[in-house]
Amino acid sequence: MKIKQILARQLLDCKGRPMIEVDVITENGCIGRGSAPTGSSVGMYEAFVLRDQDDYEYHGMSVHKAISNIINIIAPQLIGMDVLDQKAIDYKMIQLDGTDNKRNLGGNAIYSVSIACMRAAAKVRKQEVYQYISQDHITQVPVPSFNVINGGKYDTFIQPFNEFIIMPYKAESIFEAVEMAVNTFQELEKVLTKYLGKKPTTAPSYGYAAPSEDPEVVFSLIQEAIDNCHYTEKMAFALDCASSEMYDKETNTYLLKGHRVTSDELLSYMKDLSEKFNFVFIEDLFDENDWPAFVKATKTLNRCMIIGDDLIVTNSDKLEYANTMGAVNGFILKPNQVGTLTEALATYDYAKKNHLIAVPSGRSGGVIGDIAMDFAVGLQVGFIKNGAPRSGERIDKLNYLMRICSLNPEIKLADLSHLIKFD
Structure with missing residues (x-):
């Protein structure tokens, strides 16, 4: 089932900080939605959270650059890919970014798209996401x-x-x-x-x-x-x-x-x-x-x-x-x-x-x-x-x-x- 469209927007996390929300839409109309949370205690080796550093909007915490990367760089490469092939989708984004910590496109951008794709795939399979992950009987x-x-x-x-x-x-x-x-x-x-x-x-x-x-x-x-x-x-x-x-x-x-x-x-x-x-x-x-x-x-x-x-x-x-x-x-x-x-x-x-x-x-x-x-x-x-x-x-x-x-x-x-x- 091919990806038809990818949308992205800036919303807020539970602490009132800007975050990305992504919609991945398949050819048959299934929609998967994903957002990347952010920790307070953040390890130095974590995927990079790309923020705008614009002091005039949310004290530099806005995420428009990461959203632009989704719309202009990630989406054109993923549209037409099989939403059921999570590995191919994720490795395509890793390749597009080209860094070891996803600094170029933003770990928050890549991760939000990754989630949205898996949720869309689960809907294609008419399963809950946990069932899609398990592929087995939940006990x-x-x-x-x-x-x-x-x-x-x-x-x-x-x-x-x-x-x-x-x-x-x-x-x-x-x-x-x-x-x-x-x-x-x-x-x-x-x-x-x-x-x-x-x-x-x-x-x-x-x-x-x-x-x-x-x-x-x-x-x-x-x-x-x-x-x-x-x-x-x-x-x-x-x-x-x-x-x-x-x-x-x-x-x-x-x-x-x-x-x-x-x-x-x-x-x-x-x-x-x-x-x-x-x-x-x-x-x-x-x-x-x-x-x-x-x-x-x-x-x-x-x-x-x-x-x-x-x-x-x-x-x-x-x-x-x-x-x-x-x-x-x-x-x-x-x-x-x-x-x-x-x-x-x-x-x-x-x-x-x-x-x-x-x-x-x-x-x-x-x-x-x-x-x-x-x-x-x-x-x-x-x-x-x-x-x-x-x-x-x-x-x-x-x-x-x-x-x-x-x-x-x-x-x-x-x-x-x-x-x-x-x-």
Whole structure:
């Protein structure tokens, strides 16, 4: 089924930042629509997000150049191609761009077109996108995890760790998992209010602002909320350190509780913390170039999985290198990091063949109907990363999972028992 027309426009993501939306229209009238979300914590090796840098429009964040590249460069080359041949479409765009990080045409331009093509192809096949990705029988939906407290720079302190995450890993259904997360998140507001003497503020990623620079204090408060809800035996933690954000290259040190520490000191701290709390995974514990530290971590932290995000950026070559080094147990699957769905699927395929974990995730600057959720269900992964259980694009992801299970009662919540190291 040939591509007949490609349209593109500037809209807004969930943070009010300009983004591209693309329509791919086939000869028989099927329309696929795609948009590229953008993260707040962005790895240096991610596909380049092309913005106009025009201070007079959206403070330089507009994306008209990328849209022009779609209309004037990408579309003429893709029109007439078979929309069902995702690989050929994506590699044609990679060839047109000619750089290793899609700097010329814009990773946001290429990725939006890539999504739109896959969605059009699914409509041609009269399938849901997750069915089109799976090409097999769907038996499960992943266990969601929730970023309930956000780190960052606050008025009186810096909490260097980015995301404090809860995971209802022993929930018996997606409906129970979502309810557990919502109840815990609401109870956490009461716990934080008592601790702070005032209501907690909302952080940029929609979790609560970190109440302390001490990660142990933060997890203790979350644990109190979990215990108050009587979920102690069913809820575990995860942590996204995003350590590249707080890494100092000159001194080769990391920020922790207001002080600069070495990678060995940070690892020792995390070893102690993982003995006190049950972690399913720890993500980006070190800087994206600190490979030796990641290797040490996989050998030292035996009660959780070590996951790479900025370290891997959904790039199959980087994942292969990490696997050869023994640096990670898995990676965060964010297709826009690498820039096309074909490349993201190649990274997933490598992970699956080598018994590594793939964890689909949205981005901080998310969109309604994120294709990451189609990947999560279509690839039949065990668990995913969600944001806090509030704001439309985040609730949309939860509703998506619950809707699938409601329409297909035979589909179950994934069993994570084989992935849990602390039990």
